[in-house]
Amino acid sequence: MYSSFYADTDVSGAGYFVWKGEEKPTMKVNRRQFLKFTSGAIGTAVLAEAAVLGADSALAKEQAREVPIKAGRQVPSLCPYCSVGCAQIVMVDDKGKIIDIQGHPDSPLNEGTLCPKGAATLQFVNNEQRWTTVKYRAPGSDHWEDKPLDWAMQRIAELTQKTRDAHFNEYQDLPDGKGGMVKKRVMNTYAVASLGGATMDNEWNYAHQKLMHALGVVYLENQARI
Numbered sequence: 001m002y003s004s005f006y007a008d009t010d011v012s013g014a015g016y017f018v019w020k021g022e023e024k025p026t027m028k029v030n031r032r033q034f035l036k037f038t039s040g041a042i043g044t045a046v047l048a049e050a051a052v053l054g055a056d057s058a059l060a061k062e063q064a065r066e067v068p069i070k071a072g073r074q075v076p077s078l079c080p081y082c083s084v085g086c087a088q089i090v091m092v093d094d095k096g097k098i099i100d101i102q103g104h105p106d107s108p109l110n111e112g113t114l115c116p117k118g119a120a121t122l123q124f125v126n127n128e129q130r131w132t133t134v135k136y137r138a139p140g141s142d143h144w145e146d147k148p149l150d151w152a153m154q155r156i157a158e159l160t161q162k163t164r165d166a167h168f169n170e171y172q173d174l175p176d177g178k179g180g181m182v183k184k185r186v187m188n189t190y191a192v193a194s195l196g197g198a199t200m201d202n203e204w205n206y207a208h209q210k211l212m213h214a215l216g217v218v219y220l221e222n223q224a225r226i
Helices: 031-052 057-066 121-125 149-166 202-215
Strands: 006-009 015-019 022-027 073-078 087-092 098-103 134-136 145-147 168-175 181-196 217-222
Touching: 098 121, 134 149, 145 149, 149 168, 149 181, 181 202, 202 217
Parallel strands: 181 217
Antiparallel strands: 006 015, 015 022, 073 087, 087 098, 134 145, 168 181
């Protein structure tokens, strides 16, 4: 008789018991097969216990049939939160109202899954407390005003151009590398900065940086990198 043993596995994952240095293979079971076996045994035990307690599986199936299935036009989209860029499928009805948002199974990033924030995107869209108008507070004012989106976009463009033109540098004195200074043409401005959002995709980032460089913006950054 052997008085002591310990469990071990070989390269293939087969299980062994070792008694006093002598290996005696018991059965060839790899990790995947072991997990399948144990999960099946646990599932069988749970079903058996549920049957003893009087659980009716037919009733559960009947209740599942009564759950309404959401149907509508599927529109591919992206999660509005972090920089991972998980793909979503937005389902809308005939009136264009969003009725469901779920993960996109064809996405190589999330493969149909969503984190708790992404899974709650529908609640973010259909929310009574969500602002649907532009809120504007004039300089020195103590209250917010509702403004149309076109007005806000036009004002942003006007202020950007005004600031850029007032602080645009066509030439600037820079070190020449020999201890002196030399005037060089720079065509830039230090009065405007850009911070991109983490959910901007590659195409959006490309167009955005082209616009900022055309304006002469030097301080160009993105939230995802920070």
